[in-house]
Amino acid sequence: MQAYRASILHLVGDPTKDEKAVAFHDDGLLVVNEGRVVACGDYAALAADHVEVPVEDLSGHWITPGFIDTHIHFPQVDIVAAHGAQLLDWLEQHTFPAEAAFADPEHARETATFFVDELLRNGTTTALVFGSVHKGSVEALFAEAFSRDMRLIAGKALMDRNAPPGLTDTVEGARADMEGLIADWHGKGRLGYAVTPRFAISCTDAQLEMAGQVLAQHPGVWMQTHLSENPREIVETAELFPGASDYLDVYERFGLVRKRSVFAHCVHLQGEAFQRLAAKDAAVSFCPTSNLFLGSGLFPLPTACQHGVKVGIGTDVGAGTTFSILHTLGEAYKVGQLRGQALDPFHALYLATLGGARALDLDDRIGNLAPGKEADFLVLDLAATPLLARRLAAAKGLEDRLFALTVLGDDRVVARTYLAGVERYRK
Incomplete structure (x- = not known):
């Protein structure tokens, strides 16, 4: 004691x-x-x-x-502050080449050590993390977090289309990887697994259907993905899923919108979509530094909160420009100012602590x-x-x-x- x-x-x-x-x-x-x-x-x-x-x-x-980081990319550490382009071009120019390197287990292990140390140096004690498409990237990250008794949730990115060779998986291979990761790591120490479709553009119907099946078979795991971040992304999603009524409906159709589902960004959502998220007890990660850096837009925090959506804060490294949740809260205030909605400092601290815990359905364990x-x-x-x-x-x-x-x-x-x-x- x-x-x-x-x-x-x-x-x-x-x-x-x-x-x-x-x-x-x-x-x-x-x-x-x-x-x-x-x-x-x-x-x-x-x-x-x-x-x-x-x-x-x-x-x-x-x-x-x-602090609780509800959205961050482990394989993007080395492309923080990479110049130029908005979301989809930035992925092609910077993200995909960086993530391809995680096929090398030694690179994954070295980066995982740096990544976890950097989280702790910035005061982040819990994080919801994207891995690369490679199973080994998530294993390396889990091993580092486990050695420190850190509460960390992560998953391998699911991509079976619209990505370069070496960064796509198959429905069958992705299912096998996830089942293995869940069996080996979910619930070990303070670790948790998150089913992780990168975003709708990178996944076929079959891949998203499989993701929903894995969620249903393992009700204690999480789901994380991106939603309504960038105007061009929204248009391309609509073209790929013509039967969906909107971007959120793509995920709803496959059973991905539920408790323990966390949707990063949601910059361009309207009130009705926020209502649907709240009705399913899903959560949103507000990522101000990356939304500003990529020119994606200004997240309507008051609108999300008014509709009862659980919201946490996310650094979104590497499009996000800092591991520091404190600095990220300062940028969140600036986003609010640009919308004419000043963020109260106590609400900001809530987003980074208890609000983040509630977004992750962990407020019975952490957050205060x-x-x-x-x-x-x-x-x-x-x-x-x-x-x-x-x-x-x-x-x-x-x-x-x-x-x-x-x-x-x-x-x-x-x-x-x-x-x-x-x-x-x-x-």
Whole structure:
């Protein structure tokens, strides 16, 4: 058992719906035992009940839940900040060549080590991850996450058309790969498997039908894909699936829209489509840095939330330009400003923590520091840069401090990252 004394900030509900959702303890105590939170609250109220527990004094720091990245591509690490083109051309010029390299197991292992280390360095303790089409890429990633007791969900990309040679699979081969990965890794430690059609353009009807069958046969797994990211993508999807009423209907027809389904982007969806997602308890990943970088558009966050859709935040590396969830939240605010809808800083933190956990159907285990939750948490250095220290010293209240942190913060703010109560990164 170990305790940590610092200022503690987390969300116990959705701050857009619950005025008591924000839990802040200026002088707080977090007590952890055997990988779980035992107690979290004011130091003065808890200290007497835990006099035998060693306490590390981290005064001047904030403790928050670990960040949750609901959309990121493991095989795209090496093409972050690749210049030029929008989505479909960017895939051809940059993504597909980079992903082809993951046929080499050694490259997959080396990249997986870097990828997981980079997540932890940026304070990401849970991620929903795309692998390449190669089974070995996902095995390498799972092995790295398992060695750190990290909660990570991943899947091999499904592509049986509209991709270069060496990056397409077959319906039969993809099913065999997924069944093997689920048997070997799903539920091992804190790992989970996600059925992962890249997007509708890359999959035949038969491939999507098979994906739906695997989901039905393994109800505990997740599903992740892309939806309504780019105007040209939407047009090409309609041409490939003339029988579908719209892009979302392509996935609905094959049983892919359900609880534990996470759709990245959804930039161009309208209210009626959001209603259908909410009715099936599916979720959306808001990826502001990649939407801006590829010129895809501005995600209508308030519209999604008004229709009851669960929303998490995604970095979408490599079209996304940072592993830092803090930096990504700053970009999410800018997207809102361009739409005339300023993002509240507490709502932003919710998207990165409890909201992300709800999007992944894991809010009974992660997302905040309530007793009984898995002890995934961060120690944040509020003086990580001279500018940040100066700005926070002049801040007017908690909301102003949090907002400045999301705009000015990045990986330098993360002093430590803990997974299940064990320190896995220290700056």
